[in-house]
Amino acid sequence: xxxxxxxxxxxxxxxxxxxIIFAAFAFFNPKIAFEALIxxxxxxxxxDGATAVFLGARMRGHDDDWWxxxxxxxxxxGLGLVALVNPALTAAGLxxxxxVWLLVTGVFEIGAAVKLRKVIDNxxxxxxxxxxxxxxxxxxxxxxxxxxxSVMIWIGVYxxxxxxxxxxxxxxxxxxxxxxxxxxxxxx
Numbered sequence: 001x002x003x004x005x006x007x008x009x010x011x012x013x014x015x016x017x018x019x020i021i022f023a024a025f026a027f028f029n030p031k032i033a034f035e036a037l038i039x040x041x042x043x044x045x046x047x048d049g050a051t052a053v054f055l056g057a058r059m060r061g062h063d064d065d066w067w068x069x070x071x072x073x074x075x076x077x078g079l080g081l082v083a084l085v086n087p088a089l090t091a092a093g094l095x096x097x098x099x100v101w102l103l104v105t106g107v108f109e110i111g112a113a114v115k116l117r118k119v120i121d122n123x124x125x126x127x128x129x130x131x132x133x134x135x136x137x138x139x140x141x142x143x144x145x146x147x148x149x150s151v152m153i154w155i156g157v158y159x160x161x162x163x164x165x166x167x168x169x170x171x172x173x174x175x176x177x178x179x180x181x182x183x184x185x186x187x188x
Contacts, residue, residue: 006177012170019163026156033156034148038090042083049076095140095147102137106130 026033052073059066083090109130117123140147 006173009170009173009177012166016163016166019159023156023160026152030149030152034152035087038083038087042080045076046080049073049080052076091148092144095144099137099140102133106133
C-alpha cells in the first residue's frame with residue numbers, strides 16, 4: 001500500500017489543491033457553492049436511485065423483499081430529480097432540517113442546564129449553548145439563505161483543513177517515493 005501511495009503522491013497533492021480551491025469558493029461565494037453542492041447531491045441521488053431500481057428489478061423472483069429495494073430506488077430517483085429540477089426546494093429542505101435540529105438541540109441543552117445547575121459548576125455555559133442553537137435555528141427558519149451560507153462556510157472550513165492535510169501528506173509521500181526510488185537505483 002505504501003508503494004502505491006508514494007507512487008501516486010501527486011494525486012494527494014491534486015486532491016488537496018482541489019479541496020482548497022473549493023474552500024476558497026465556499027468562502028467567497030457560498031451561495032453558488034451551495035447550489036453546486038445541491039446539484040452534486042441531485043446527481044448522486046439520481047444515480048443511486050437508478051442502480052437500486054435496477055437491483056430491485058433483478059431481485060424479483062429471487063427475494064421476497066425485492067419491492068423494498070425497488071421502492072427505495074424510486075424514492076432516490078424522485079428526490080434526485082427534485083434536486084436537479086428545483087434546487088431551491090432541496091436547499092430549503094436541507095436548511096429546514098438543520099434549523100429544526102438546532103431548535104430541538106437548543107431546547108434539550110437548556111433543559112439539561114436547568115437540571116444540572118445544582119450538580120455542576122458553570123451550567124450556564126450549556127444553557128448559553130442551547131440559547132445560541134435556538135437563535136441560529138430560528139434565524140435559519142426565518143431566512144433560509146442565511147442557513148445555506150453558514151453551512152457552506154463550515155463546509156469551506158472543513159475543505160480548507162482537509163486540503164492542507166492532503167497537501168502535507170502528498171509532499172511527505174513524494175519524499176518517501178524519492179527515497180525509495182534512489183534506494184532502488186543504487187541497488188540497496
